[in-house]
Amino acid sequence: MALVKDNILLQCIRGSLGDQLTIYERNGQIIIAKKRGPSKNKPTIKQLEARYKMKIAAAYALAILEDPELKAYYKSLAGPGQNAYNMAVKDAYKSPEVQNIRFEEETVIVTAKDEFRVAAVEIRVVNKVGNIQERGNAVLSRNGVDWHYKATSLPPGGKVIIVAVDLPGNETVKELSIGG
Known part of the structure; x- marks a missing residue:
């Protein structure tokens, strides 16, 4: 070069x-x-998965270019030599991260992060038999990373399922057993 x-x-x-x-x-x-030419080696499973993931990310990035609000959001995050498309591909390539789940009485507090933005956190309360007792969306707190959900009750022996979703729709699912 x-x-x-x-x-x-x-x-x-x-x-x-x-x-x-x-x-x-x-x-x-x-x-x-x-000039680089195509590889003569057969792609590995990981390479095929990465190509598929990139194909999905590129399709998302093209779709957001049609939405002026999302395009402006991604463009505002772009650095030198980058644009809204690059940022949207980067966002679509990675899922959000659920870092912590804790209980304060009947409130479930979830710490969720994404390099760009976590769009929603859904909480499902499941009893010990495995039936969903209640579900709903958590509310983002002022610190921008903690999501709060006030449950009607947390059944002993049950579990809480957390689903964090980012703007492209990538989901991260975590479960936590309720003591009892």
């Missing part, structure tokens, strides 16, 4: 030269690199 400085001939050229070189611009700099 070579960086080109002050070359009038290469200021307007982009693309491949035969099977040898590729000329492109990145962050305002012109780069000349050896």
Whole structure:
């Protein structure tokens, strides 16, 4: 790879030269690199999964470009050399993280984070037989990471199922048993 400085001939050229070189611009700099060809190796299961995940992320990113509000949100997070599309792909590629679940009397408090934004946290209270006793959406607290859900009751021997969802719809599910 070579960086080109002050070359009038290469200021307007982009693309491949035969099977040898590729000329492109990145962050305002012109780069000349050896042209890469397709791999001759069969893709691994992990590579196929990554390709599928990227395909879904790219489809989400294209869809958000049609929504002016979401496009503006992602564009506001973009750094130098990035755009709303890049940020949307990055967001769609990673699921939110449920970091902590705790109880304060009948209130379930969930700490959930995402590099961009957690859109919703749903709480399901399940009794010890396995039936859903109640469900509902938690409310985001002022600190921006804790979500609160006031349950009518937390049955001993049951469990609480937490579903954290980010803007692209990626879900993270965690369960916590209720003592008793």
